[in-house]
Amino acid sequence: MSERNPAFLQTKYRDLSSSEEVTKIAVNTETKTGAKVSEKPEARIQNYLDYISNSIDPNNPRREEKLARFKQSLYDGHIIKPAEVPEAYFNTQRRLAREQGHGDMEIGKEQRKQLIEVIITDQKSSLDNWVDYMASPDAVYPDWLKYWAMRSILGMGEYDKEKKQFGKRRKDTVKSFPDLDREALAYVLDAVEKKYRPQVETQLAKEKEEEIELTEADLEEITLEEATTIEDEQHTKKQEQQAFKKLLQGESFAKLYAWAIEKVTPASQEQLADTRGEWIKYPKGSDHTPLVQSLQGHGTGWCTAGESTARTQLDGGDFYVFYSLDPKGKPTVPRAAIRMQENSIAEVRGVFGQDQNLDPHIGTVVQDKLKEFPDGKLYEKKNADMKHLTVIENKMKKEQELSRADLVFFYALNSPIQGFGYKPDPRIQELRQQRDPKADAPVCFDCEPDQIAHTQSEVNENTKAYVGQLFPNIFQQLKDLEYVYTAFPEGKIVRSTIEIGGKTKNELVAEMKGKNIQISGYAQSILDSKDFITAKKSEPTDLVRLKVGDLGLEGNPTTDQIYQKIKELGLELCPAEVGPQYRLQYADQPTDEYLYIGMKQIAGSGGYPDVFGLRRGDAGLWLDVDWAEPARRWSSVAQFVFRLRK
Structure with a gap:
């Protein structure tokens, strides 16, 4: 594979090697290494590509931080600004409202603001799809090709299905970025990569001359209609090859991607x-x-x-x-x-x-x-979940009543709904938007509405569920309450009990390897640290899992602020061995979930203060780590695991 090809980018973007971003990274490299980066354009571009590659490396403890900063830089440079949304957009909204029978609609200041927020959110989301995929282990393309594709996407507007081409993106474009079609993208990037791999020239020549060959026996059995079909297919294939070859010569990502999208037609x-x-x-x-x-x-x-x-x-x-x-x-x-x-x-x-x-x-x-x-057991849960969700979808289409069992599953009271995609099944949110969670909650909790407390003062001997802000020592006061939420259904506080102790570090590592659990290099360095110890005696320990946003702290709180807050709630830091122990005992973790173990930080091989992290990747379950410096700030959606204080 041609991993390094900065000359391609230098030819495409003459100003790239002297751009502000490339120059900044060159200075950073020189500062860190003490070695001067060559002034040759290709060398400066390759240094820039190496920096991006290292930043998104799964083993980089600061990966998430760097990825977030990279996204923000793209937002700043390529997401439409509120002042740039053209008046023509609002005129279109007025016309559509009139055509739908709503009369002459006035768009006030607040409504205008909301419409703009929708545009910006959609653009960010569509851009995130590209960034997240390009930064994932699935995108095994050379860095120069990833850069070319991403830079091209930033300049592409809406896809015209009639003309079968992408328009050019302008600063006042309100449409989202192009949809990510992994197969079409693979088709394009593989073709360009082949073009720059001399060792495949023989194969390319063979493909050029390749035709469908039939024996005389085959020909005797073919009807006139079938022969015509074969001839048409051969002719069509040649035409497609010639058309794509012309596009490939021009090396326009937008044109190649549009061609590939039309080629990969789904099954009927x-x-x-x-x-x-x-x-x-x-x-x-x-x-x-x-x-x-x-x-x-x-x-x-x-x-x-x-x-x-x-x-x-x-x-x-x-x-x-x-x-x-x-x-x-x-x-x-x-x-x-x-x-x-x-x-x-x-x-x-x-x-x-x-x-x-x-x-x-x-x-x-x-x-x-x-x-x-x-x-195959994990698959069985996913398969069962998808079947049950389909039953619920059909019931709602027919306006049939959902049973308590349906609602308990639908709102994921016992476990997350798992599917087979990269993200949660979109039907979940679509269907939930059609329901009234407040009315469904008593049915889910099997209680009367007044048996759901929303503040500490409302809690009494009849309380069956709590939905509200967390208060001091809540987990001690409500330790016997089955359902605790900060908001229903998205604010569920997950509690579980696992066994810790009774196993040495080597026994834990051997058990994880025996179950094909991946251990990152940084995680192994924490396991090997003198600060990682295990209890000699096995005992149960109660864990509480919550999001940073559940804590009621303003903005993006620091690690120290989070650790201080959980003490007020009746929680404490986990022993470090909870990391590998929980990893072993949490086998059905969803693909889209990452859990941080709230523990005293341990310096890994990189010297950073780290905590264990649990995730499921393409290679299965992982014991990972993440950087948790005391002053690090955390997103409201980050999920931590703490221990219930006795």
């Missing part, structure tokens, strides 16, 4: 309803080409459709794809994928929506397959 609904087909296994270390070729053109959205990603994923483990039958009765339509990392299931993907959930028809097929794997 009729095809999705047919689940006849077969599983194909692509063994670890095998040639990635057959896998890539089987996916391209089907609009799966899987990044595996890109050669670089497919190659990397097959290096890590086996890959299984279920293909349903196409109109000719052949298993060619990709419907679901199971990717292994060594001997564990790393992910299960479907073709339903942008987040790659399983489509409504394929669940049973995948469930039967997962029984062959030792870690």
Whole structure:
């Protein structure tokens, strides 16, 4: 793989090497290393790319901080400013309101402000999708290609489906940034990478001359209609190749991406309803080409459709794809994928929506397959959750009443609703917006409305649930209360009991490795620290999990402020061994969740004051660490785990 190609960017962006951002990083490098960065444009650009790559490295304890700062810099430079929203936008809103029968609508100052906030929020969200993906382990592309793609996206406006092209982005563009289609992106970046890899010239020449070859026996069995179809397919394929080759010569990301989006057409609904087909296994270390070729053109959205990603994923483990039958009765339509990392299931993907959930028809097929794997139990929960959510969705469409069991599941009282996408199933929020949580809460808690306390003074012997601001020693006063929320349903306080003690550090490490739990290098350095100790005797310990925003502190509080606040609530810091112990006992952690262990910081190999972190990545469960300097400020959505004070 051509990992380093700064000359490509120097040719594209003549002013990049002397830009403020590249110059600033060069100065920083010289200050840290004492060595002067070459004045050659390519060297300065490569130094800049190396800095970005190191900043988003999963093992960098300051990764989240640097990623947040990078996003903010993009917001500052490319998100529309309130004063830049054109009057034409508001005129359009007035016209639409009139066409919908609302008469001549006046847009007041407050409403104008709200509309602008929606525009800005949507733009940030769409840009975050690109940044988060490019910074994820899934995006296994060279840094120079990532930079080219991201810089191109920043200049692209709305996609015109009729013209099949992207407009140019201006400072007054109100539309969000282009949607991220991982398969289309892989198609483009792989093609450009190939172009700059001399060792694949022979393969490119072979692909150029490749045609469908048929034996005489085959020809005798082909009807006139089938022969015409084959001829048409050959002609179409050649035309597509020629069109893409012309676009590739121009190296316009916007044009290439638009072409790729049109090429990756999803399977039809009729095809999705047919689940006849077969599983194909692509063994670890095998040639990635057959896998890539089987996916391209089907609009799966899987990044595996890109050669670089497919190659990397097959290096890590086996890959299984279920293909349903196409109109000719052949298993060619990709419907679901199971990717292994060594001997564990790393992910299960479907073709339903942008987040790659399983489509409504394929669940049973995948469930039967997962029984062959030792870690299929977690999948069973995801599959059951998706089925139950579908039942609720259908009930609400028919305006049928939801049972208490439905609501308990729907509001995730016992456990998060888990799906197979990168993010929570979007139906959850869509359906919740149609409900009245205040009216549903008594049904969920199996009590009367007046048995839900909202302040400390309302708590009495009849209280069945608490929904309100946390107060001093709340966890001692409400230790027997099953339901405690700061807000319903999003402010749930999760309490659990785990066993700690009775195991040495080496025994904990061996058990984690035996369960295929990944231990980051920084986490291992904390485990090896003299400050990491374990209790000799095993005992239960009560844990409380909450968000920083639940604490009632203003702004983004520091680590010290958080640690001080939890003492008032009746909590205390966890012993360091809670990190690996909780990791071992919390096997069904959702993919989109990251938990920080509230503990006394331990200096890792980098010398930073760190705390353990728990997450689930593509390779499975992780014991990780994060930087927790006393003055570090935390987002309101960051989740901590503390111990209940006895």
